[in-house]
Amino acid sequence: MSARVRMSELSWVEVERRLARDAIVIVPVGSLEQHGHHLPLGVDTFLATAIAERGALRIAALVAPVIPYGYKSQPRTGGGDHFPGTTGLDGATLTGIVRDVVRELARHGAKRIAIVDGHYENEMFLTEGVDLAIRELRRDGLDDTRVVKLRYFEDVPEETIRLLWPDNYPGMALEHAALMETSMMLHVAPELVDLAIAPDEPSALFPGYDVYPPDRSLVPPSGALSSPGRATAQFGEHLVETFVDAVTTALTRGLA
């Protein structure tokens, strides 16, 4: 089998062949969202794609083109939508894109589909898109499509937390543009990271509720919600391998 996993680089004949072998099709979903001064807007897109492609090579899956826009950035998880370039979709738009992509893949014979999410705020809109696609497919008489949906960062093993955050793990929501994503970008696309201008501020302190319109004064001016200060490519490699393991295990179990 060819080592090529990107659907966009394959002919329809090759896609037909692989779907006939019941290949899993992975759809990465990212965002175009601020990630501090030191990282590019496409971090969630780059990382979801990198994990999907590395995982696909291991389990002979296909990778559909990434959905590069996500749901609107929220202050407590992504800094908010006031940073230039941060471009969010309405929930119904994202839901509709996911519904259409899942339905189209299924219509051509994909029976095992995976949504790998890289952006915190997407979660329930992806769920809704999958749910609507399954409902539509059932009505069309296609009832053998199964979908696994997960955030690649869903489970961070205890040993990884001890290695990266020996003193104080801020929690995944505050890891935005911080140690984890910065390290992974240093491994996956180091040319897009500028550590020399990485902020070194304490983690943001948010109340346990949201106010609309958001209070921007609660968001660190750089947009990074915790310090990326100790980020290294070695940490990044460890994280990428850990998440590729977790995602491939989830897909092979969930779509067995």
Ligand SMILES: [Zn+2]
């Ligand atoms: Zn991110």
